[in-house]
Amino acid sequence: MVALLRITDLAKAYTSPRGDVPALAGMFLEVRGDEFVCVVGPSGCGKSTLLRLVAGLSEPTEGKVSYMNWTQAPRRAMVFQDPGLFPWLSVLDNVAFGLETQGVARDERRDRARELLKRMGLESFAQHYPHELSGGMRQKAAIARALVVEPDILLMDEPFRALDAQTRLILQEELLRLVEERPLMVLFVTHDIEEAILLGDRVVVLSGRPAHVLTEVIVPLGRPRHLTEGSHPEIEELRWRIWSLLKPEMSLAPGPRGGGA
Protein backbone atom coordinates (compact mmCIF):
# COMPACT_ATOMS: atom_id res chain seq x y z
CA MET A 1 0.00 0.00 0.00
CA VAL A 2 1.39 3.32 -1.02
CA ALA A 3 1.14 6.26 1.35
CA LEU A 4 -1.00 8.95 -0.26
CA LEU A 5 -2.13 12.50 0.16
CA ARG A 6 -5.59 12.76 -1.30
CA ILE A 7 -7.34 16.03 -2.01
CA THR A 8 -11.03 15.57 -2.69
CA ASP A 9 -13.33 18.22 -4.12
CA LEU A 10 -11.46 20.89 -2.20
CA ALA A 11 -12.84 24.42 -2.20
CA LYS A 12 -11.89 27.56 -0.37
CA ALA A 13 -13.57 30.95 -0.51
CA TYR A 14 -12.48 34.07 1.32
CA THR A 15 -15.18 36.34 2.62
CA SER A 16 -14.97 39.99 1.75
CA PRO A 17 -17.40 42.89 2.15
CA ARG A 18 -18.34 42.53 -1.53
CA GLY A 19 -19.19 38.86 -1.26
CA ASP A 20 -17.23 35.65 -1.21
CA VAL A 21 -14.09 35.38 -3.29
CA PRO A 22 -13.46 31.79 -4.37
CA ALA A 23 -9.80 30.81 -4.44
CA LEU A 24 -10.13 27.08 -5.05
CA ALA A 25 -13.08 25.08 -6.31
CA GLY A 26 -13.49 21.42 -7.12
CA MET A 27 -9.86 20.46 -6.75
CA PHE A 28 -8.87 16.81 -6.91
CA LEU A 29 -5.29 15.66 -6.49
CA GLU A 30 -3.41 12.59 -5.34
CA VAL A 31 0.25 12.61 -4.40
CA ARG A 32 2.39 9.61 -3.43
CA GLY A 33 4.47 9.69 -0.27
CA ASP A 34 7.78 9.79 -2.15
CA GLU A 35 6.79 12.08 -4.97
CA PHE A 36 8.06 15.55 -5.81
CA VAL A 37 5.08 17.39 -7.25
CA CYS A 38 5.29 20.93 -8.57
CA VAL A 39 2.17 23.03 -8.81
CA VAL A 40 2.09 25.79 -11.42
CA GLY A 41 -0.67 28.20 -12.22
CA PRO A 42 -1.33 31.78 -13.21
CA SER A 43 -0.26 34.24 -10.51
CA GLY A 44 -2.88 34.84 -7.86
CA CYS A 45 -4.78 31.67 -8.74
CA GLY A 46 -4.82 30.14 -5.30
CA LYS A 47 -1.65 28.06 -5.32
CA SER A 48 -0.64 29.32 -1.91
CA THR A 49 -4.15 28.65 -0.61
CA LEU A 50 -3.75 25.02 -1.61
CA LEU A 51 -0.55 24.73 0.42
CA ARG A 52 -2.05 26.50 3.41
CA LEU A 53 -4.96 24.05 3.37
CA VAL A 54 -2.61 21.07 3.25
CA ALA A 55 -0.47 22.61 6.00
CA GLY A 56 -3.53 23.05 8.16
CA LEU A 57 -3.00 26.80 8.41
CA SER A 58 -6.49 27.38 7.06
CA GLU A 59 -9.71 25.40 6.85
CA PRO A 60 -11.37 24.42 3.56
CA THR A 61 -14.86 25.68 2.78
CA GLU A 62 -15.69 22.34 1.16
CA GLY A 63 -14.02 19.03 0.51
CA LYS A 64 -11.16 17.50 2.42
CA VAL A 65 -7.49 16.70 2.62
CA SER A 66 -6.94 13.11 3.69
CA TYR A 67 -3.98 10.86 4.27
CA MET A 68 -4.14 7.21 3.29
CA ASN A 69 -1.93 4.32 4.34
CA TRP A 70 0.45 6.23 6.61
CA THR A 71 1.73 4.40 9.64
CA GLN A 72 1.17 7.58 11.63
CA ALA A 73 -0.21 11.01 10.86
CA PRO A 74 2.27 12.52 8.38
CA ARG A 75 4.31 15.41 9.68
CA ARG A 76 4.05 18.48 7.49
CA ALA A 77 6.58 21.29 7.33
CA MET A 78 6.21 24.45 5.29
CA VAL A 79 8.81 26.69 3.70
CA PHE A 80 7.31 30.11 3.23
CA GLN A 81 7.82 32.56 0.40
CA ASP A 82 9.71 34.94 2.67
CA PRO A 83 12.00 32.96 4.91
CA GLY A 84 10.12 34.05 8.02
CA LEU A 85 13.10 33.44 10.26
CA PHE A 86 12.81 35.07 13.67
CA PRO A 87 15.20 38.03 13.60
CA TRP A 88 15.89 37.68 17.33
CA LEU A 89 17.13 34.09 17.16
CA SER A 90 20.46 32.85 15.86
CA VAL A 91 20.33 30.71 12.72
CA LEU A 92 20.89 27.65 14.91
CA ASP A 93 17.98 28.45 17.22
CA ASN A 94 15.78 29.30 14.24
CA VAL A 95 16.50 25.94 12.68
CA ALA A 96 15.92 24.18 16.01
CA PHE A 97 12.61 25.98 16.60
CA GLY A 98 10.41 23.18 15.28
CA LEU A 99 12.19 20.74 17.60
CA GLU A 100 11.87 23.11 20.54
CA THR A 101 8.10 23.28 20.17
CA GLN A 102 8.06 19.48 20.12
CA GLY A 103 9.77 19.52 23.49
CA VAL A 104 13.14 18.15 22.32
CA ALA A 105 15.84 18.92 24.90
CA ARG A 106 18.14 21.82 24.21
CA ASP A 107 21.35 19.90 23.60
CA GLU A 108 19.72 17.34 21.36
CA ARG A 109 17.87 19.87 19.24
CA ARG A 110 21.01 21.96 18.82
CA ASP A 111 22.99 18.89 17.81
CA ARG A 112 20.40 17.94 15.24
CA ALA A 113 20.13 21.47 13.89
CA ARG A 114 23.91 21.79 13.71
CA GLU A 115 24.17 18.47 11.91
CA LEU A 116 21.70 19.62 9.27
CA LEU A 117 23.36 23.02 8.90
CA LYS A 118 26.63 21.19 8.32
CA ARG A 119 25.09 19.10 5.57
CA MET A 120 23.81 22.27 3.97
CA GLY A 121 27.11 24.08 4.28
CA LEU A 122 25.77 26.68 6.70
CA GLU A 123 27.50 25.55 9.89
CA SER A 124 29.82 28.55 10.05
CA PHE A 125 26.74 30.81 10.22
CA ALA A 126 25.03 28.92 13.03
CA GLN A 127 25.56 31.71 15.55
CA HIS A 128 24.72 34.56 13.16
CA TYR A 129 21.49 36.49 13.21
CA PRO A 130 19.36 36.27 10.06
CA HIS A 131 20.01 39.90 9.09
CA GLU A 132 23.71 39.05 8.78
CA LEU A 133 22.97 36.48 6.06
CA SER A 134 22.36 36.89 2.33
CA GLY A 135 18.88 36.24 0.97
CA GLY A 136 19.90 32.85 -0.40
CA MET A 137 21.42 31.73 2.90
CA ARG A 138 18.33 32.89 4.75
CA GLN A 139 16.07 30.80 2.55
CA LYS A 140 18.44 27.88 2.98
CA ALA A 141 18.17 28.25 6.75
CA ALA A 142 14.38 28.32 6.38
CA ILE A 143 14.56 25.04 4.44
CA ALA A 144 16.74 23.61 7.21
CA ARG A 145 14.16 24.69 9.78
CA ALA A 146 11.52 22.70 7.90
CA LEU A 147 13.73 19.65 7.28
CA VAL A 148 15.02 19.34 10.84
CA VAL A 149 11.67 18.04 12.07
CA GLU A 150 12.04 15.22 9.52
CA PRO A 151 8.74 15.90 7.80
CA ASP A 152 6.91 13.36 5.71
CA ILE A 153 5.52 16.16 3.59
CA LEU A 154 7.51 19.25 2.69
CA LEU A 155 5.37 22.15 1.53
CA MET A 156 7.15 24.90 -0.36
CA ASP A 157 5.47 28.14 -1.33
CA GLU A 158 7.55 29.73 -4.09
CA PRO A 159 10.59 29.52 -1.84
CA PHE A 160 13.06 30.80 -4.43
CA ARG A 161 10.97 33.59 -5.85
CA ALA A 162 12.93 36.47 -4.34
CA LEU A 163 16.37 35.13 -5.26
CA ASP A 164 18.58 36.03 -8.19
CA ALA A 165 18.90 33.45 -10.96
CA GLN A 166 22.29 32.06 -9.91
CA THR A 167 21.41 31.70 -6.25
CA ARG A 168 18.14 30.09 -7.25
CA LEU A 169 19.92 27.48 -9.35
CA ILE A 170 22.26 26.64 -6.48
CA LEU A 171 19.38 26.27 -4.04
CA GLN A 172 17.39 24.18 -6.51
CA GLU A 173 20.31 21.75 -6.81
CA GLU A 174 20.71 21.74 -3.05
CA LEU A 175 17.03 20.96 -2.59
CA LEU A 176 17.20 18.07 -5.06
CA ARG A 177 20.21 16.66 -3.25
CA LEU A 178 18.49 16.88 0.14
CA VAL A 179 15.27 15.37 -1.11
CA GLU A 180 17.02 12.54 -2.93
CA GLU A 181 18.98 11.72 0.24
CA ARG A 182 15.85 10.99 2.21
CA PRO A 183 12.70 10.33 0.18
CA LEU A 184 9.71 12.38 1.21
CA MET A 185 6.74 14.04 -0.39
CA VAL A 186 7.33 17.55 -1.69
CA LEU A 187 4.55 19.85 -2.80
CA PHE A 188 6.30 22.73 -4.48
CA VAL A 189 4.29 25.72 -5.62
CA THR A 190 5.83 28.00 -8.22
CA HIS A 191 4.86 30.30 -11.06
CA ASP A 192 8.03 29.35 -12.90
CA ILE A 193 7.32 26.56 -15.41
CA GLU A 194 10.97 25.79 -15.95
CA GLU A 195 11.59 25.42 -12.22
CA ALA A 196 8.61 23.11 -11.94
CA ILE A 197 9.96 20.82 -14.70
CA LEU A 198 13.53 20.83 -13.39
CA LEU A 199 12.51 19.84 -9.87
CA GLY A 200 9.33 17.80 -10.11
CA ASP A 201 8.49 14.22 -10.91
CA ARG A 202 5.14 15.54 -11.96
CA VAL A 203 3.82 19.02 -12.74
CA VAL A 204 0.26 19.88 -11.84
CA VAL A 205 -1.15 22.73 -13.87
CA LEU A 206 -3.85 24.81 -12.21
CA SER A 207 -6.49 26.95 -13.88
CA GLY A 208 -7.12 30.62 -13.14
CA ARG A 209 -9.16 31.59 -10.13
CA PRO A 210 -11.01 29.68 -8.72
CA ALA A 211 -8.28 27.13 -9.20
CA HIS A 212 -8.82 23.52 -10.14
CA VAL A 213 -6.47 21.01 -11.75
CA LEU A 214 -6.30 21.55 -15.53
CA THR A 215 -3.90 18.76 -16.24
CA GLU A 216 -0.92 16.85 -14.94
CA VAL A 217 2.32 16.25 -16.78
CA ILE A 218 4.89 13.57 -15.96
CA VAL A 219 8.44 14.90 -16.20
CA PRO A 220 10.60 12.50 -18.24
CA LEU A 221 13.73 13.05 -16.17
CA GLY A 222 15.15 10.45 -13.80
CA ARG A 223 16.73 10.73 -10.38
CA PRO A 224 19.19 11.65 -9.11
CA ARG A 225 18.87 14.74 -11.19
CA HIS A 226 21.60 17.24 -12.00
CA LEU A 227 20.44 20.58 -13.22
CA THR A 228 23.76 21.73 -14.59
CA GLU A 229 24.32 18.70 -16.80
CA GLY A 230 23.28 20.46 -19.94
CA SER A 231 19.97 21.03 -21.62
CA HIS A 232 17.34 18.47 -22.36
CA PRO A 233 15.38 18.88 -25.57
CA GLU A 234 12.30 17.22 -24.09
CA ILE A 235 12.20 19.89 -21.41
CA GLU A 236 11.83 22.63 -24.02
CA GLU A 237 8.88 20.85 -25.54
CA LEU A 238 7.29 20.24 -22.17
CA ARG A 239 7.73 23.85 -21.23
CA TRP A 240 5.81 25.04 -24.30
CA ARG A 241 3.10 22.51 -23.74
CA ILE A 242 2.50 23.74 -20.19
CA TRP A 243 2.70 27.35 -21.29
CA SER A 244 0.10 26.80 -24.01
CA LEU A 245 -2.19 25.36 -21.32
CA LEU A 246 -1.56 28.20 -18.91
CA LYS A 247 -1.73 31.09 -21.30
CA PRO A 248 -5.50 31.11 -21.82
CA GLU A 249 -5.87 31.03 -18.03
CA MET A 250 -4.01 34.28 -17.56
CA SER A 251 -6.46 37.13 -17.21
CA LEU A 252 -4.03 39.40 -19.06
CA ALA A 253 -3.84 37.22 -22.13
CA PRO A 254 -6.28 37.66 -25.02
CA GLY A 255 -8.60 34.70 -25.34
CA PRO A 256 -12.00 33.40 -24.43
CA ARG A 257 -11.51 33.83 -20.65
CA GLY A 258 -9.56 37.07 -20.68
CA GLY A 259 -10.24 40.65 -21.53
CA GLY A 260 -9.76 40.19 -25.26
CA ALA A 261 -13.20 41.48 -26.20
Place this chain on the structure above:
Amino acid sequence: MRTRGAGRARWLVPTVFWVVVLVVWEFSSGGNVVSRLFFPPPSAIASTFVRQMRNGEMLGHLKLTMTRLALGFAIGGSTGLLLGLWMGWSRTAREIASPVLAALHPLPKLSLLPLLLVVFGLGEQSKVVVIALSAFFPMLINAMAGVRQIDDLTWEVAEHYHARGMTLLRRVILPGSLPMVLAGAQLALNSGLTVTVAVELLSAQKGLGATLWLAWQTLRTTELYATLFVIAVLGVLTNAVLGLLSRVLIPWRAKGEHDEYA
Protein backbone atom coordinates in the same frame (compact mmCIF):
# COMPACT_ATOMS: atom_id res chain seq x y z
CA MET B 1 42.58 67.17 6.03
CA ARG B 2 39.48 69.14 5.40
CA THR B 3 37.21 66.46 6.86
CA ARG B 4 39.45 66.15 9.93
CA GLY B 5 39.21 69.85 10.52
CA ALA B 6 35.45 69.72 10.09
CA GLY B 7 35.28 66.79 12.51
CA ARG B 8 37.08 68.74 15.20
CA ALA B 9 34.93 71.82 14.70
CA ARG B 10 31.87 69.66 15.29
CA TRP B 11 32.44 69.55 19.05
CA LEU B 12 34.71 72.56 19.32
CA VAL B 13 32.25 75.19 18.19
CA PRO B 14 29.34 74.23 20.48
CA THR B 15 31.73 73.88 23.44
CA VAL B 16 33.25 77.30 22.87
CA PHE B 17 29.77 78.74 22.42
CA TRP B 18 28.46 77.44 25.73
CA VAL B 19 31.62 78.37 27.62
CA VAL B 20 31.20 81.90 26.32
CA VAL B 21 27.56 81.91 27.44
CA LEU B 22 28.58 80.78 30.94
CA VAL B 23 31.32 83.39 31.14
CA VAL B 24 29.01 86.19 30.01
CA TRP B 25 26.40 84.97 32.50
CA GLU B 26 28.99 84.86 35.30
CA PHE B 27 30.15 88.42 34.81
CA SER B 28 26.89 90.08 33.90
CA SER B 29 24.98 88.57 36.85
CA GLY B 30 24.42 91.22 39.47
CA GLY B 31 24.89 94.05 37.00
CA ASN B 32 22.17 96.35 35.70
CA VAL B 33 20.85 94.00 33.04
CA VAL B 34 20.80 90.55 34.68
CA SER B 35 19.18 90.23 38.10
CA ARG B 36 21.30 88.29 40.62
CA LEU B 37 18.11 86.90 42.18
CA PHE B 38 16.80 85.41 38.94
CA PHE B 39 20.09 84.40 37.41
CA PRO B 40 22.72 83.93 40.10
CA PRO B 41 26.24 83.46 38.65
CA PRO B 42 27.18 79.88 37.74
CA SER B 43 29.99 79.95 40.30
CA ALA B 44 27.49 80.64 43.12
CA ILE B 45 25.23 77.81 41.91
CA ALA B 46 28.23 75.49 41.72
CA SER B 47 29.37 76.30 45.24
CA THR B 48 25.83 75.78 46.60
CA PHE B 49 25.75 72.45 44.77
CA VAL B 50 29.12 71.41 46.21
CA ARG B 51 28.06 72.45 49.73
CA GLN B 52 24.81 70.49 49.52
CA MET B 53 26.59 67.45 48.17
CA ARG B 54 29.21 67.65 50.95
CA ASN B 55 26.78 67.88 53.85
CA GLY B 56 24.73 65.02 52.39
CA GLU B 57 21.54 67.07 52.10
CA MET B 58 21.25 66.77 48.33
CA LEU B 59 22.07 63.07 48.31
CA GLY B 60 19.36 62.42 50.90
CA HIS B 61 16.75 64.17 48.74
CA LEU B 62 18.03 62.49 45.62
CA LYS B 63 17.85 59.08 47.27
CA LEU B 64 14.28 59.67 48.41
CA THR B 65 13.15 60.87 44.97
CA MET B 66 14.84 57.95 43.27
CA THR B 67 13.25 55.51 45.69
CA ARG B 68 9.77 56.90 44.96
CA LEU B 69 10.42 56.83 41.23
CA ALA B 70 11.86 53.31 41.34
CA LEU B 71 8.99 51.95 43.43
CA GLY B 72 6.33 53.61 41.29
CA PHE B 73 8.04 52.52 38.08
CA ALA B 74 8.48 48.96 39.30
CA ILE B 75 4.85 48.62 40.34
CA GLY B 76 3.22 50.55 37.49
CA GLY B 77 5.67 49.39 34.84
CA SER B 78 5.43 45.70 35.63
CA THR B 79 1.64 45.63 35.83
CA GLY B 80 1.46 47.70 32.64
CA LEU B 81 3.86 45.31 30.93
CA LEU B 82 1.95 42.18 31.91
CA LEU B 83 -1.45 43.58 31.06
CA GLY B 84 -0.11 45.10 27.83
CA LEU B 85 1.42 41.84 26.63
CA TRP B 86 -1.77 40.02 27.46
CA MET B 87 -3.91 42.61 25.67
CA GLY B 88 -1.64 42.50 22.67
CA TRP B 89 -1.94 38.75 22.47
CA SER B 90 -5.61 38.23 23.30
CA ARG B 91 -8.38 39.95 21.47
CA THR B 92 -10.81 39.15 24.26
CA ALA B 93 -8.54 40.85 26.79
CA ARG B 94 -8.41 43.89 24.52
CA GLU B 95 -12.16 44.01 24.20
CA ILE B 96 -12.65 43.75 27.96
CA ALA B 97 -10.05 46.27 29.02
CA SER B 98 -9.95 48.89 26.29
CA PRO B 99 -13.11 50.87 27.23
CA VAL B 100 -11.75 51.38 30.75
CA LEU B 101 -8.34 52.28 29.41
CA ALA B 102 -9.77 54.68 26.86
CA ALA B 103 -11.55 56.48 29.67
CA LEU B 104 -8.63 56.53 32.12
CA HIS B 105 -5.68 57.07 29.82
CA PRO B 106 -6.39 60.69 28.84
CA LEU B 107 -6.96 61.67 32.48
CA PRO B 108 -3.90 63.49 33.81
CA LYS B 109 -2.70 61.07 36.48
CA LEU B 110 -1.75 63.92 38.80
CA SER B 111 -5.40 64.93 39.03
CA LEU B 112 -6.00 61.70 40.93
CA LEU B 113 -3.67 62.78 43.73
CA PRO B 114 -6.34 64.37 45.96
CA LEU B 115 -8.47 61.26 45.73
CA LEU B 116 -5.47 59.06 46.44
CA LEU B 117 -4.58 61.25 49.41
CA VAL B 118 -8.05 60.58 50.82
CA VAL B 119 -7.72 56.85 50.22
CA PHE B 120 -4.08 56.24 51.12
CA GLY B 121 -3.34 59.16 53.43
CA LEU B 122 -0.56 61.71 53.33
CA GLY B 123 2.28 59.18 53.54
CA GLU B 124 4.38 57.50 50.90
CA GLN B 125 1.64 55.22 49.63
CA SER B 126 -0.42 57.86 47.85
CA LYS B 127 2.71 59.25 46.20
CA VAL B 128 3.93 55.90 44.95
CA VAL B 129 0.47 55.01 43.65
CA VAL B 130 0.15 58.14 41.54
CA ILE B 131 3.69 57.65 40.19
CA ALA B 132 2.86 54.02 39.42
CA LEU B 133 -0.28 55.11 37.55
CA SER B 134 1.72 57.54 35.45
CA ALA B 135 4.17 54.78 34.53
CA PHE B 136 1.46 52.16 34.00
CA PHE B 137 -0.21 53.60 30.90
CA PRO B 138 2.76 54.29 28.63
CA MET B 139 4.12 50.86 29.47
CA LEU B 140 0.81 49.14 28.81
CA ILE B 141 0.15 50.88 25.52
CA ASN B 142 3.63 50.22 24.17
CA ALA B 143 3.66 46.59 25.26
CA MET B 144 0.30 46.04 23.61
CA ALA B 145 1.40 47.77 20.41
CA GLY B 146 4.67 45.82 20.57
CA VAL B 147 2.87 42.49 20.49
CA ARG B 148 0.43 43.63 17.84
CA GLN B 149 3.12 44.78 15.42
CA ILE B 150 4.74 41.33 15.34
CA ASP B 151 4.21 40.46 11.70
CA ASP B 152 1.73 37.90 10.38
CA LEU B 153 4.41 35.64 8.99
CA THR B 154 6.05 35.31 12.42
CA TRP B 155 2.71 34.31 13.96
CA GLU B 156 2.11 31.92 11.09
CA VAL B 157 5.49 30.25 11.54
CA ALA B 158 4.82 29.96 15.29
CA GLU B 159 1.41 28.46 14.61
CA HIS B 160 2.75 26.13 11.96
CA TYR B 161 5.28 24.67 14.39
CA HIS B 162 2.63 24.50 17.13
CA ALA B 163 4.39 26.92 19.46
CA ARG B 164 2.36 27.61 22.59
CA GLY B 165 2.64 28.50 26.24
CA MET B 166 6.07 29.45 27.52
CA THR B 167 7.80 28.68 24.22
CA LEU B 168 5.50 31.10 22.41
CA LEU B 169 6.07 33.74 25.10
CA ARG B 170 9.84 33.30 25.25
CA ARG B 171 10.55 32.85 21.55
CA VAL B 172 7.95 35.08 19.89
CA ILE B 173 5.98 37.44 22.10
CA LEU B 174 8.73 38.76 24.38
CA PRO B 175 11.51 39.24 21.81
CA GLY B 176 9.08 40.46 19.17
CA SER B 177 7.69 43.18 21.40
CA LEU B 178 10.95 44.02 23.18
CA PRO B 179 11.94 47.09 21.13
CA MET B 180 8.58 48.73 21.79
CA VAL B 181 8.55 47.56 25.40
CA LEU B 182 11.86 49.33 25.97
CA ALA B 183 10.55 52.47 24.31
CA GLY B 184 7.55 52.18 26.63
CA ALA B 185 9.85 51.82 29.62
CA GLN B 186 11.53 55.05 28.64
CA LEU B 187 8.22 56.88 28.30
CA ALA B 188 7.10 55.40 31.62
CA LEU B 189 10.28 56.55 33.36
CA ASN B 190 10.02 60.05 31.93
CA SER B 191 6.41 60.43 32.89
CA GLY B 192 7.20 58.85 36.26
CA LEU B 193 9.92 61.40 36.93
CA THR B 194 7.61 64.25 35.97
CA VAL B 195 4.91 63.06 38.34
CA THR B 196 7.41 62.29 41.10
CA VAL B 197 8.70 65.86 41.08
CA ALA B 198 5.16 67.23 40.80
CA VAL B 199 3.94 65.17 43.75
CA GLU B 200 6.91 66.28 45.80
CA LEU B 201 6.23 69.90 44.95
CA LEU B 202 2.66 69.46 46.16
CA SER B 203 2.78 67.24 49.17
CA ALA B 204 6.23 66.19 50.32
CA GLN B 205 8.53 67.37 53.08
CA LYS B 206 11.60 65.86 51.50
CA GLY B 207 12.81 64.94 48.03
CA LEU B 208 14.06 66.98 45.08
CA GLY B 209 10.62 68.46 44.33
CA ALA B 210 10.15 69.49 47.97
CA THR B 211 13.61 71.09 47.90
CA LEU B 212 12.60 73.10 44.84
CA TRP B 213 9.50 74.33 46.60
CA LEU B 214 11.39 75.27 49.76
CA ALA B 215 14.02 77.07 47.73
CA TRP B 216 11.35 79.15 45.99
CA GLN B 217 9.61 79.97 49.26
CA THR B 218 12.84 81.19 50.80
CA LEU B 219 14.02 82.76 47.51
CA ARG B 220 17.27 80.84 47.56
CA THR B 221 17.67 80.68 43.82
CA THR B 222 21.14 79.10 43.86
CA GLU B 223 19.55 76.09 45.61
CA LEU B 224 16.79 76.11 43.01
CA TYR B 225 19.28 75.93 40.18
CA ALA B 226 21.41 73.33 41.92
CA THR B 227 18.34 71.10 42.45
CA LEU B 228 17.17 71.57 38.87
CA PHE B 229 20.63 70.52 37.75
CA VAL B 230 20.38 67.32 39.79
CA ILE B 231 16.91 66.53 38.38
CA ALA B 232 18.17 67.09 34.85
CA VAL B 233 21.12 64.76 35.44
CA LEU B 234 18.75 62.16 36.86
CA GLY B 235 16.61 62.38 33.74
CA VAL B 236 19.56 62.16 31.38
CA LEU B 237 21.01 59.21 33.29
CA THR B 238 17.81 57.15 33.27
CA ASN B 239 17.52 57.65 29.53
CA ALA B 240 21.16 56.74 29.00
CA VAL B 241 20.76 53.54 31.02
CA LEU B 242 17.75 52.55 28.94
CA GLY B 243 19.58 53.33 25.72
CA LEU B 244 22.42 51.09 26.84
CA LEU B 245 19.99 48.42 27.92
CA SER B 246 18.30 48.36 24.52
CA ARG B 247 21.68 47.95 22.83
CA VAL B 248 22.51 44.99 25.05
CA LEU B 249 19.07 43.38 24.91
CA ILE B 250 18.39 43.79 21.18
CA PRO B 251 21.57 42.56 19.52
CA TRP B 252 19.68 41.26 16.49
CA ARG B 253 18.86 44.69 15.15
CA ALA B 254 21.03 45.79 12.27
CA LYS B 255 23.56 48.51 12.97
CA GLY B 256 22.16 52.01 12.96
CA GLU B 257 18.69 50.67 13.44
CA HIS B 258 18.77 51.36 17.18
CA ASP B 259 16.66 54.21 18.38
CA GLU B 260 18.66 57.02 19.83
CA TYR B 261 17.75 57.39 23.46
CA ALA B 262 20.62 59.32 24.95
